[in-house]
Amino acid sequence: MITTDSRRGRSALMIGHCAGMVDLVALPVWVGTLVAQYRFDAQQAGMLASLFLGGAVLASIALASRFDRLNGRLVATLGFGLAALGFGVAAGASDFATLAVLHALSGMASGAALSATHGTIARSGRPHRLFAIVGMALAVFGIAFMGATPPLVAQLGGPVLFQVFGGVMVVAALAAALAFPVADAVRTPVQAEGRAPLPAVVWCGIVGIACMGLVQAMTFSFLERVGSDRGFGAAAVTGVLVALGIVNFAPPALAALLEKRLDARRVLLGGAALQALLVCVIMLSTQFIAYALAASVFAAVMIFTHTFAFGLLAQLDRSGRALAATPAMLMTGAAIGPVLGGTLVKSFGYGSLAIAATAIAVVALLCFSRLPATGATPRQRALA
Template identity: 65%
Template sequence: MSQPLSTTRAPAAATAAASVPASAFAERADTERWPARLALMLAHCAGMLDLVALPVWVGTLVSAYQLDPQQAGGLATLFLVGAVFSSLAVAPRLHRLPGRLVAALGFGLAALAFAGVSQTTDYATMAVLHALAGVTSAAALSCTHGTIARSANPHRLFAFVGIALGVFAVLFFAAVPPLLAQLGGALLFQVFAGVMAVACVATALAFPQRVRGQVPVAGQGSPAAVPRVALGRAVWLGALGVSCMAVVQAMMFSFLERIGMDRGFGLQAVNAVLVALGLVNLLPAGLAALLQRRWLAERVVLCGPLAQAVLVLVITQSQQFAPYAAAASVFAAVMIFTHTFAFGLLARLDPSGRALAATPAMMMAGAALGPVLGGTLVKWAGYESLAVAAVLTAACAVACFSQARQRTSAHPAQPA
């Protein structure tokens, strides 16, 4: 099947390349340089910190700060709500904003906010600083994802930053939980501040210059001019499907560590599971890139929510360590793998790249609901209630992605 695919797209790529001025290629070359790629990798790791750290984040707020699950989930939700509104404000204005300045300033302010959290135990102050960190880091992340979406090969570059996030997860889970047990919960927010500070310096020095007026053809190495048109129904439903998966991800991930501890598996065993989770997260982005031409994105995004729901059932219902550990270690990988294909699917549905520039909003809109929803369910109905919510949300995600699939399949590529 790979031969007809390449035959079909080659003339389109050649036509696009012929119609784009040389200056457009010169502007895009910056994202192909490794200093620029490394800056985007570090920015992605900092901006997607919640995807890695959420179980330790909420667990630390419960164990070290003596908050109940609802209060702890509420702080994480404030961070994510701030991120959603920030991304929705920044994404439509990317062409008018200096990307390097916004990214560096956003991460710098987020570093200061998290440093402030580490110095207080007052809930109201922590809430304000969590919201501020979300607003500022998401502004930086929107510029990061907008740049990735307008690179010469967005699927490949998104896979690179996904691999970087996996490496970051390994380092985080290997180092931070043991240190928290020794040095106290404030260390977590000092680590968050350090991560944001590193991203601030990296983006200030090497963030790629903004691409003006051109967007890449999805899945191609050549950019092409694309008229500005309204986003279609399939794009909105595809984005909503990603948000539904983010709800399940955040809801379950927030209490992954607490479930293991409350069921008596022990701190060392639970930390080992988190390290294993980080190691597994090294694989899905690269694997998704390798399978880009072999697996249909429309099918992958239908299977992803179902896999999520099954894993939540195993994690929440199992009283034994082995099933819990096996399911927990691959849980985040399902989201990373499926989101990479969803990124490619949305690139085809929206060649202008505007939908992908709002990736932080579509991810964090769902993730913002997850911690507080999960905390409320756990508080009133126990961990088992998370499985019911996950199954219902997965059904909504499948329904949304099925409509995106119908839209893309309604206009198949014509052979040359």
């Protein structure tokens, strides 16, 4: 039996996390390609990305409450396989309507697979540590993606992007079919409590992470565009994106090392505030150095913060249902982000994203303030 403690099982989860979270890596190139290669405006390009993420949200919501009754390997294999098919067809399409349908369907398929992946991680013996490990894998994937994909798209055209996405999903489907693990035995005794409603404090964490996901997607979608429109140059902006991928390797490793040393609640509060500050710098600065420094660490804040959120919510809900809904947590906000960002940019300019990010961060801070400290007792958690 393959478990999350085995090398094969962890490898399958790492690959599944990279494929399912491709938007966290690819959004700037994704939206930029739709604008530059397919000639969609910012709102249309954001809408296509939002349809993919919205599909993932719907699938995650539908499956999360049933996670502990599903065959994770089957869901992950079929989900990633169908997403690969959807992206393969998208590579041959160019009109908005067709791409819209394919984005939504591919999002639903990959979202289902990612729910199975994250739910299995949540049911492992050390969910914080394992989520940090798959986060490091995503960072490595991000470096490779940012280094290789933009030049390929520039040379060979927009369809290459969807071919790359399709290839990633094929690899994830094969990994799931061959090595997707079952939940560790140490977590299975709590399965019976999974039928109880989720504690109110868990919902606060879910809403807070959704808010951070909204700010992340709204800003990240136009990270490449704002740099290009400010005249920083394609090579310089691409360099920033590559640097971003390299920097992203540090947060999950640090989160794993600091699991017992930092209070998760304080990390979440600090992460939400810092994220909003970075958006203001990225969207308001006219100097390349300020843009580059803020942009290069922007995704790292979300990765570090979410690792602590994942570990804390795994403690508060041992059934795995809440974290099987991780795609819904991240992508509810992320699904709104690209189209909201595109609409704001089209109507009011890039500075409006800084104002929106600050307002959303206030909501996230209010939600995270309701979470218990890491060292709180079960009674304190129940009263939080």
